[in-house]
Amino acid sequence: FRSKLLQALKLSPSFSPLRRLPLPPGSMGWPYIGETFQIYSKNPIAFFSHKQKRYGPVFKTHMLGCPCVMISSPEGAKFVLSTQAKLFKPTFPASKERMIGHQAIFFQQGPYHNLLRRLVLRAFSAEAIRHKVAGVEATAVEALRSWDGRLINAYQEMKSYAFNVALVSIFGREDIFCTEELKQSYYALERGYNSMPINLPGTLFHDAMRSRRRLERMLSEIIASRRQRGAEATDLLGSLMDNEKSLSDEQISDNIIGVIFAARDTTASVITWLLKYLAEDPKLLEAVTEEQEEIRRSKREGEDECLTWDDIRKMQLTSRVFQETLRAASILSFTFREAVEDVEYEGYRIPKGWKVMPLFRNIHHSPDFFPNPQKFDPSRFEVTPKPNTFMPFGNGVHSCPGNELAKLEVLVLFHHLTTKYRWSLTESKSGVQFSPFAIPMNGLPIRLSLKA
Numbered sequence: 147f148r149s150k151l152l153q154a155l156k157l158s159p160s161f162s163p164l165r166r167l168p169l170p171p172g173s174m175g176w177p178y179i180g181e182t183f184q185i186y187s188k189n190p191i192a193f194f195s196h197k198q199k200r201y202g203p204v205f206k207t208h209m210l211g212c213p214c215v216m217i218s219s220p221e222g223a224k225f226v227l228s229t230q231a232k233l234f235k236p237t238f239p240a241s242k243e244r245m246i247g248h249q250a251i252f253f254q255q256g257p258y259h260n261l262l263r264r265l266v267l268r269a270f271s272a273e274a275i276r277h278k279v280a281g282v283e284a285t286a287v288e289a290l291r292s293w294d295g296r297l298i299n300a301y302q303e304m305k306s307y308a309f310n311v312a313l314v315s316i317f318g319r320e321d322i323f324c325t326e327e328l329k330q331s332y333y334a335l336e337r338g339y340n341s342m343p344i345n346l347p348g349t350l351f352h353d354a355m356r357s358r359r360r361l362e363r364m365l366s367e368i369i370a371s372r373r374q375r376g377a378e379a380t381d382l383l384g385s386l387m388d389n390e391k392s393l394s395d396e397q398i399s400d401n402i403i404g405v406i407f408a409a410r411d412t413t414a415s416v417i418t419w420l421l422k423y424l425a426e427d428p429k430l431l432e433a434v435t436e437e438q439e440e441i442r443r444s445k446r447e448g449e450d451e452c453l454t455w456d457d458i459r460k461m462q463l464t465s466r467v468f469q470e471t472l473r474a475a476s477i478l479s480f481t482f483r484e485a486v487e488d489v490e491y492e493g494y495r496i497p498k499g500w501k502v503m504p505l506f507r508n509i510h511h512s513p514d515f516f517p518n519p520q521k522f523d524p525s526r527f528e529v530t531p532k533p534n535t536f537m538p539f540g541n542g543v544h545s546c547p548g549n550e551l552a553k554l555e556v557l558v559l560f561h562h563l564t565t566k567y568r569w570s571l572t573e574s575k576s577g578v579q580f581s582p583f584a585i586p587m588n589g590l591p592i593r594l595s596l597k598a
């Protein structure tokens with residue numbers, strides 16, 4: 147009908163009634179390279195704030211070969227990620243999609259995405275996660291024991307902890323007969339995530355793709371063994387296997403690799419920031435320790451010593467410290483979408499094919515929503531933030547299904563950490579590094595040991 151109408155009006159199929167609208171303000175930089183250099187050579191945070199001050203909450207730029215519109219208002223983020231999500235599809239570099247697997251949840255829209263989301267949420271909802279407390283606690287206790295008395299790179303060690311928690315929540319505690327091999331293959335795959343996509347022997351990308359095939363073979367064996375025993379939806383693997391649509395091994399593998407990818411660096415960077423913020427604020431650390439000591443004192447010797455879901459829910463102050471860390475560090479400064487057609491927003495045209503980036507960090511650091519935003523102040527979360535102003539886990543159809551697990555693994559770790567261990571920062575140098583998530587400089591080397 148549209149093409150007939152266009153013919154009748156003698157308009158070209160590329161005609162869009164929105165053409166009359168102006169593009170958002172902003173500058174596109176140099177031909178092709180755009181402003182990529184300014185964004186990546188400087189601190190991207192400074193770049194976004196500078197642009198927002200100059201042009202307001204909607205502005206255009208050009209980076210990595212793509213024209214982009216950046217949006218730094220809560221309403222704009224909601225428009226793109228939630229209310230008009232169908233007009234904006236998720237978009238990733240093709241090489242990343244190849245490494246994670248084309249059928250993983252991140253890259254989907256429509257019915258297949260809905261199915262995956264239901265299955266992933268079934269495994270990671272609060273209702274499912276409450277049964278994972280013991281598994282996460284055993285992983286945390288083991289990790290802390292291995293760091294005792296050592297100088298560690300906090301970020302690297304927290305990546306290892308987050309990986310082990312991800313395995314517990316994906317496979318339960320029995321299926322992982324090849325943990326070490328799985329780990330080595332995943333780590334090799336990860337080394338290629340941000341490499342140049344050149345698939346020639348000797349390149350990081352080539353090694354990563356080879357490791358991915360190895361990983362896929364291991365996952366197929368695990369799936370086959372689970373199939374023999376009968377899959378139950380008590381963990382992610384069970385949930386992906388036990389559903390009316392019978393996902394293929396490839397679909398299951400892509401989503402397992404995808405979940406590890408989503409779970410690992412994110413949680414590790416947040417824990418690393420938390421270690422830093424608490425070490426820099428002895429009074430706050432004391433208050434958190436007291437909250438955790440009280441939970442410990444309330445337990446009887448022996449069986450009751452393990453943490454329960456009720457204990458987790460009592461960790462109110464520690465939860466607020468976690469929330470404030472998510473806000474202050476804003477480890478995901480922004481996310482990417484792509485306009486699937488010309489879209490009108492606030493009187494501007496966002497052309498089809500342009501990238502659209504909601505800027506989480508700018509919203510989290512706006513004094514309009516978080517007074518004195520540079521101050522680390524968990525008490526601000528005693529009051530619920532205004533709608534769409536606090537989005538560390540995104541918003542809408544692609545928002546993070548792993549938020550409950552992330553919170554659980556942080557709270558459990560800090561329970562044991564504050565009640566039994568002490569840690570100190572060993573570098574005076576402060577600053578932020580992008581890896582690609584924001585992390586403290588040099589991954590935050592710390593010394594950790596049992597309390598006397």
Ligand code: HEM
Binds near residue numbers: 253408409416541548
């Ligand atoms: C503190 C740690 C974490 C943070 C800050 C975080 C943040 C986010 C954000 C902002 C998104 C949305 C991205 C977008 O809209 O483009 C997202 C998506 C996602 N996250 Fe997380 N995440 C964390 C931990 C986890 C964990 C532990 C898991 C796994 C259990 C997980 C699994 C996922 C998945 C599968 C998606 C994609 C959902 C979809 O496309 O429908 N995340 N995460």
